Amino acid sequence: MKKLSDLMPELGKVLAHDFERFEITRMGILVEYARVFDRLLDVLASPYPAEEEAAKAIEEYIASRQKPCGEWKSPDWLAYSLKQVVEEARKPKAKKPLVEDELPF
Amino acid sequence: MEKFENLLPELGRIFAYDLERFKDDWFDVLYNYMAVFDKLFYIVGVENPDLEKRVVEVVKEFIASRQKPYEEWKHYTWLSHELRQVMGEELNRTYDKLRGYVSLLVRRIAEDGRSMGYFRSFYDIVADYSLIMDYLMAIFSHPDIDIVSEAEEALESFIQGKESREGLKYRLGRIVDQFQ
Numbered sequence: 001m002k003k004l005s006d007l008m009p010e011l012g013k014v015l016a017h018d019f020e021r022f023e024i025t026r027m028g029i030l031v032e033y034a035r036v037f038d039r040l041l042d043v044l045a046s047p048y049p050a051e052e053e054a055a056k057a058i059e060e061y062i063a064s065r066q067k068p069c070g071e072w073k074s075p076d077w078l079a080y081s082l083k084q085v086v087e088e089a090r091k092p093k094a095k096k097p098l099v100e101d102e103l104p105f
Numbered sequence: 106m107e108k109f110e111n112l113l114p115e116l117g118r119i120f121a122y123d124l125e126r127f128k129d130d131w132f133d134v135l136y137n138y139m140a141v142f143d144k145l146f147y148i149v150g151v152e153n154p155d156l157e158k159r160v161v162e163v164v165k166e167f168i169a170s171r172q173k174p175y176e177e178w179k180h181y182t183w184l185s186h187e188l189r190q191v192m193g194e195e196l197n198r199t200y201d202k203l204r205g206y207v208s209l210l211v212r213r214i215a216e217d218g219r220s221m222g223y224f225r226s227f228y229d230i231v232a233d234y235s236l237i238m239d240y241l242m243a244i245f246s247h248p249d250i251d252i253v254s255e256a257e258e259a260l261e262s263f264i265q266g267k268e269s270r271e272g273l274k275y276r277l278g279r280i281v282d283q284f285q
Binding site (some may be wrong): 004005008009011012013015016017018019020026027030031034037038040041044058097 | 110113114116117118120121122123124128129131132134135142143146149174255264
């Protein structure tokens, strides 16, 4: 699995490509990516480990951009996914039942 | 004048390149570029052509340096620092205008203060001025010349006694509503 440091340059390239491709909505694109980066800061600031899941979401986003454009994911999707990652990490994990609880006596 | 939207593709490419080159320091790269993007949003929001022109010059200088030999490159921290500088100068200019009014305004507060507790409740007067000060800070932090001069006009007529405190509060509130 790729690390965030490997994925960030690729994400940067997708951003540059979007600026190139969507000439009339460049500021809008910048706003959307700014939101993504804000969410990414939340991931890094999260006291619960979330970087691995965040890397997966970014990887999925980048991979979608290599498919036909009907299957592209939007920066909004990525921002939302990163937010979910932080929220999921915050949830208390279900505890494994103790061995004692499983015993019939 | 060149619009800075047209510079975004090249800036985006340099951003991607910096993320690659300074991979181990990617957070620092991201953080600095986020500061750059924030300033670009601000500039678009205030629609001040002079400010936009200066920002375009800075971004163009940054991009041009990246087409030169490596020794002449400008670092991304240069860009974020330089933009902060440009905006800071612009903001200081409007704060300077405000400085002249503050002493006059304080005199009015002192006059109103004499009637405090007798004719008007202390709370009303303090709450009004507190709101007026908040509005002034918001307006004078805004490099849009029209907005600032509208507020100057309102302040001017208040200081000359043509406008009541409530009137000033209302007018400033209306101005703030335009951009918040």
